[in-house]
Amino acid sequence: MTSISPGEADYTIKPDQQKRLDDFYQMLLVEADHFLGYPCTREFDYRPLYRFLGLPMNNVGDPYIPSRYHLNSHEFEREVVDFFAHLTHVRKDEVWGYVTNGGTEGNMYGIYLARELYPKGLVYYSEATHYSVPKILRMVDSRNIMIKSQSKGEIDYQDLAETIRIHRDVPAIIFANIGTTMTGAVDDLRRIKQIMRDLAIKNYYIHCDAALSGMILPFVDNAQPSDFSGGADSIAISGHKMVGSPIPCGIVLAKKTNVERVACAVEYISTLDTTVSGSRNAITPLFLWYAIQTRQYSGFRKIIGHCLEVADYAISSLKAAGVSAWRNRHSITVVFPKQHEDVLSRWQIAVHGDIAHIVTMPHVKKSHINRFVADILAAKQNKSTVCA
Ligand SMILES: Cc1ncc(COP(=O)(O)O)c(C=O)c1O
Secondary structure, three states: OOOOOOOOOOOOOOOHHHHHHHHHHHHHHHHOOOOOOOOOOOOOOHHHHHHHHHHHOOOOOOOOOOOOOOOOOOOHHHHHHHHHHHHOOHHHHHHHEEEOHHHHHHHHHHHHHHHOOOOOEEEEEEEEOOOHHHHHHHHHOEEEEEEEEEEOOOOHHHHHHHHHHOOOOOOEEEEEOOOOOOOOEEEOHHHHHHHHHOOOOOOEEEEEOOOOHOOOHHOOOOOOOHHHHHHOOOEEEEEEEHHHHHOEEEEEEEEEEHHHHHOEEEEOEEEEEOOOOOOOHHHHHHHHHHHHHHHHHHHHHHHHHHHHHHHHHHHHHHHHHHOOOEEOOOOOOEEEEOOOOOHHOOOOEEOOOEEEEEOOOOOHHHHHHHHHHHHHHHHHHHHHHHHH
């Protein structure tokens, strides 16, 4: 094996700084055992890939076009995109995509593409949409309207239809949630398309934010159509959430014909500048590729089945403890009323208004749920003792 020469530099670290790193690592291990509130799995093992971290790899440019920067993993990146094309029901030759820095970049790409196709288009998104989307809309200076959400997080179709009706003269760009952040709600593409038909709107674009559920719905029976087969023009999925990665990443997919209309050539790297970022991570495509090779479709299906089972276990355990918990169909996000601050902090629970959630990612076991529920009961007990 070729060894990488560290050159003349001295990489020895002082003992006190080494101790800092060791203590920091121990702290992270403790926190990782109390990690219920965010949709990022800690179950992955990429040790066989660590040697690639010794090289200045960079996936700059379009993964489908040869670049003069040869230290890239474009070949693996394309295979990752192919796998997600299969999951989202689109032919490989009809789709283009790349590995992003995460769901946010994928959403930015989708909105950017829609905006390039329809410069006068109006973007519609629900109030349950991820907080980064209004920021993206400001960045691309896009006209937009927020639509009401229903109580469980799905977009309010009546409000959507009435709002689009008023603006029938401009193209509609729909930002659909395929699994909202707080409640895992899925907007129904069939109903959205029906609204377009009813209003005779021909120029429209649908971007799907499938950050988490894009890696759940392809693996469950009777999933609602929420991908290219349901009418999506582009889809963003996070890689570090369900597939798992120590470095945030994601996948964006878009119809090739649309991408070709906005691509532009750059001489400096002798390729097309189709991606949002210039320099791009070349390690995360390897991580995703490795996870796909080692797990395969059947492995992911088993993992998702386990997550749904733990979600149901969490609901029944919380209900038994007097906490009214629920989840949307095919979602692993378990929603319940906000609990005592000590419990929220210890288990890293995200809150929004009166509600909180846990997400039963692959590393969440029934034993974690038991400890979490015991902490809720103990907090209630302490509160009533203090009050008494
Ligand atoms: C629905 C939704 N969209 C987008 C994002 C942003 O994704 P990322 O953190 O990968 O940028 C999240 C993150 O939780 C999300 O829940």
